Amino acid sequence: xxxxxxVFLLAIYKKKDDESVKDVILQMEDAKVFTFKExxxxxxxxxxxxxIVENKLTFSGISLAQKAEQEFKL
Numbered sequence: 001x002x003x004x005x006x007v008f009l010l011a012i013y014k015k016k017d018d019e020s021v022k023d024v025i026l027q028m029e030d031a032k033v034f035t036f037k038e039x040x041x042x043x044x045x046x047x048x049x050x051x052i053v054e055n056k057l058t059f060s061g062i063s064l065a066q067k068a069e070q071e072f073k074l
Contacts, residue, residue: 001064001068004033004034004038004042005042005045005046006064006068006071006072007028007033007068008024008025008028008033008034008039008042008043009046009051009057009061009064009065009068010065010068010069010072011024011027011028012024012052012057012061012065013057013061013062013065013066013069014065020055021043021052021055025039025040025043046061051064
């Protein structure tokens, strides 16, 4: 998994309850991680891989997000 996907997955994992996945995509776009269109494409891939169901992380998605979090900690 490339760095943008890991950052996006971690951002979804860390999002606040009142934030939507769309809000996270917009935050990633503002941070110049990727464009909104690219974010929607990655989100679709996450859904196809069953990492996200009904805009919530699945157990597999949470596990990958936690691994990414550990990778980014030094």
